[in-house]
Amino acid sequence: MTIKYPKGSSHLLTSHSKKVSTKKPINFANRGMSFEAEINQTNQYYLDRGIAVIHKKPTPVQIVNVDYPKRSAAVIKEAYFKEASTTDYNGVYKGKYIDFEAKETKNKTSFPLTNFHEHQIVHMEKCLVQEGIVFVLMSFSSIRRYFLVPASLVIEFWSKQNNNGRKSIPLTVIEERGSEIIPGFSPRIPYLETLDRYFGEGDNFK
Amino acid sequence: MTIKYPKGSSHLLTSHSKKVSTKKPINFANRGMSFEAEINQTNQYYLDRGIAVIHKKPTPVQIVNVDYPKRSAAVIKEAYFKEASTTDYNGVYKGKYIDFEAKETKNKTSFPLTNFHEHQIVHMEKCLVQEGIVFVLMSFSSIRRYFLVPASLVIEFWSKQNNNGRKSIPLTVIEERGSEIIPGFSPRIPYLETLDRYFGEGDNFK
Numbered sequence: 055m056t057i058k059y060p061k062g063s064s065h066l067l068t069s070h071s072k073k074v075s076t077k078k079p080i081n082f083a084n085r086g087m088s089f090e091a092e093i094n095q096t097n098q099y100y101l102d103r104g105i106a107v108i109h110k111k112p113t114p115v116q117i118v119n120v121d122y123p124k125r126s127a128a129v130i131k132e133a134y135f136k137e138a139s140t141t142d143y144n145g146v147y148k149g150k151y152i153d154f155e156a157k158e159t160k161n162k163t164s165f166p167l168t169n170f171h172e173h174q175i176v177h178m179e180k181c182l183v184q185e186g187i188v189f190v191l192m193s194f195s196s197i198r199r200y201f202l203v204p205a206s207l208v209i210e211f212w213s214k215q216n217n218n219g220r221k222s223i224p225l226t227v228i229e230e231r232g233s234e235i236i237p238g239f240s241p242r243i244p245y246l247e248t249l250d251r252y253f254g255e256g257d258n259f260k
Numbered sequence: 261m262t263i264k265y266p267k268g269s270s271h272l273l274t275s276h277s278k279k280v281s282t283k284k285p286i287n288f289a290n291r292g293m294s295f296e297a298e299i300n301q302t303n304q305y306y307l308d309r310g311i312a313v314i315h316k317k318p319t320p321v322q323i324v325n326v327d328y329p330k331r332s333a334a335v336i337k338e339a340y341f342k343e344a345s346t347t348d349y350n351g352v353y354k355g356k357y358i359d360f361e362a363k364e365t366k367n368k369t370s371f372p373l374t375n376f377h378e379h380q381i382v383h384m385e386k387c388l389v390q391e392g393i394v395f396v397l398m399s400f401s402s403i404r405r406y407f408l409v410p411a412s413l414v415i416e417f418w419s420k421q422n423n424n425g426r427k428s429i430p431l432t433v434i435e436e437r438g439s440e441i442i443p444g445f446s447p448r449i450p451y452l453e454t455l456d457r458y459f460g461e462g463d464n465f466k
Contacts, residue, residue: 107386109346114318115336130321133336140315144350146357149391153352180313185355 089158089193096241108145140177151186158193164222178205202248203232295364295399302447314351346383357392364399370428384411408454409438
């Protein structure tokens, strides 16, 4: 039997537990939410199978005020978002340091550089100097295509932009110099397989 | 001239800015504060000189409620501390993946295993499988001695403990199988130099 509730009263059924909030604040950090979830699922897949250890870094937060109620968990009462000084993901795969950022666009023919922040570019450059494997996972959500793009390509366009170059990377360039990731069910975004292909074709992941 | 205020009124002079809080909540996360600051200074030193890119991960926080006031920064009004699923520090040095935890004790003759959490041990094991360089920086604060201790040693004692072994690692064992770090002024805790010594002596950092 299906119980029918009167219209509009469904909120009476929701939990009052503060911890179970399903409200999602509308902020930029959530723009790539579903893409982020796909990557997290992929990383969990790799972790569970001993393929790689790659995690998303926690959102940096400046904690100002914390409440320590008796007999229950500490509650952060006041905190602010801080700017990250790195990219979002890093870890280790076959002895190699892996570092990447995940970005999404609704554009269909190019990837806007406004998706990047100066500190991410600087961090990627520093990791490349240390011989890390550094890239960007790009999602063109409108056309449902994913790419693994070497950091060097993003850095190159970023520098050009600062010298009056174009403000986005054309899809044709990404197709040529990046590598397309064919999404699957599990893992959703098999980016390490794509990386292996790069390595298999010689040491041209630069 | 010195202005004398009546006793007890000094709070009138304190800033009302919520952001400038000097109060430090007494919680476990702050136990290693000064050691943490020393390591952060060291990592900044390495970063500024292009020696390595190693960062402390942000404290993981579950954000429940955020306020978006007009014309000012978003304020996190309710959040909770989450358990980390990794160690605190990672990054890249000479192409190698570096992963470590920093721990402090006031003990003088051994390092208590209560300083570690199961998830940290599991994470270290997984990183070793991926051929990362994994270790613990230990501070014996009472005797002012620092050690770089291979993760394998900690994992070994952790397993023994689960089989009724001792609940701490003797300093004598740490002296023998770890490597002492001689603190300096800048960088404070030159642990990468200690790591180089290990590598210089052959591939015995396991």
